[in-house]
Amino acid sequence: MGSIEEDRSATAGKVISCKAAVLWGPKEPLVMEEIRVDPPKEMEVRIRILFTSICHTDLGFWIGENEAQRAFPRILGHEASGVIESVGAGVVDLKEGDHVIPIFQGECRECAYCKSENTNKCLKFGVDPMRKLMVRDGTTRFRTKDGTPIYHFLNTSTFSEYTVVDSSCVVKVDDHLPLDKMSLLSCGISTGVGAAWNTANLQVGSTVAIFGLGAVGLAVAAGARARGASRIIGVDINSAKFEKGRGFGVTDFINPKEIQTPVHQEIIKLTNGLGVDVSFECAGNIDVLRGAFSSTNPGWGLTVLLGVQAQPDLLPIHPMELFDGRRITGCTFGGFKGRSQMTTFAKQCFSGAVDLDKFVTHELPFDRINEAIQLLMEGKSLRCIMQL
Structure with missing residues (x-):
């Protein structure tokens, strides 16, 4: 491919042929x-994806954890960054050449x-793993060479050199910020840090327990440390x-396989019999x-649910356990309203609040995406950034 500027002038309004990793x-x-x-329709944008990475949500769908989500062929991916190639009718706050992250x-x-x-939920464009087509007209923008429709994924489908996204699912970012690291803010890092900042509203001296130290769990830890938590138990x-x-x-750190007592009892011991403020x-x-x-x-404990439960199991909580003051809540995308708040959050990260470099454990070219999947499955990577 040529330069981004040349590509935009040559492709605007036309069908683009490009490479994509198809499941x-x-x-x-x-x-x-x-x-x-296809070109973007009304209120849509077409993005040239420059960097993308794999999240456990992509991995869960690839494994096929939930039968109801299955629709193939499909283009996965929802952590990415890129440049707008063209915009559809009615889009006024985004333009060709803008640096963006899809959300x-x-x-x-x-x-x-x-x-x-x-x-931070949106009635029209909230996350929906069952959705496989564009929201506004219920059609796809992807096809194989022989015309077979290819389904969308999580409003984004970033495992493609070009993707079409509704403008409601696009955040413009400052041009001077590095796009490779910006891709991390499309999901995992924002989810974890936002859970600590927005959902839990951690304060100086808070005590925290994090169950699961993948990228999201470590992002929670980074957010907790930034807020001055006194104890962070992994x-x-x-x-x-x-x-x-x-x-x-x-x-x-507690490894459940290396202790004889239940984990929660160990955490209560570490907190002088109180238990943590937030788990x-x-x-x-x-x-x-x-x-x-x-x-x-x-008396006041809060549990924030971030992990995706693929099976239709009910919460293992007796109602009477909530009467003393314990609470439990879910958190999606860290409680951030994407278009309204992500630009400020990005500036905070690049100003030192969160060290994004620590989350990047591998870098690979896009055509080695299956290696990146394997690294994540084996627990060897936090985030593998792939350049397209």
Whole structure:
């Protein structure tokens, strides 16, 4: 491909042929295909993706954890950054050449939820793993060379050199910020740090327990440290994660496989019998959630649910356990309203509030995406940034 400026002038309003990593079935290797990407329709933008990475949500869908989500062929991916190639009719706050990140949790700014300060959900463009087509007209913008429709994923589909995204799911960022690191803010880092800052509203001296020290859990730790938490207890069955966790602010580590008592009892001991102020469940495991809830202070403890539970299991909490003051809540995209708040959050990160470099453990070219999936599955990477 030529320069970005040359590509924009040559492709605006036309169907683009480009490479994409297409998933044809659960657990199948992604296939690098030449696909066709339609121009953006009304209120949509077409983005040239420059950097993308793999999140556990992508991995869960690739594995096929939930039968109801299956629709193939499909282009996964929702952590990315790039440059707008063209805009559709009606788009007024974005233009060709803007540096942007696509976001799976959109913000239309028109619905009752977007106008409320009490939620970051959007009625029209909120995250929906079942959605496989564009919201406004229910069609796809992707096709194979022979015309077979390819489905979208999480409002974004970033495992493609070009993608079409509704303008409600696009955040313009400052041109001087590095786009490779900006891709991290599309999901995992924002989710973890935002859970600590927005959902839990941690204060100086707060005590915290984090169950699961993947990228999201470590982002929670980074956010907790930035807020001045006095104790950050990391829980993971992989003891090798402790040294890495220490670099993100984890002060204590518990491996459930190496102790004889339940984890929550160990946490209560570490907190002088009180339990932590806030626990974060980042593993997507119903039994882990039970332990996270039990580790909090009975009078005011808060459990923040971040891990995605693929199975239709109910919460393992008896209603009477909530009467003393314990609470439990979910958190999506860190509680951030993407279009309204992500630009400020990005500036905070690059001003030193969060060290994004620590999350990048690998870098690979896009055509080695299956290697990146394997690294994540084996627990060897936090984020592998792929350049397209």
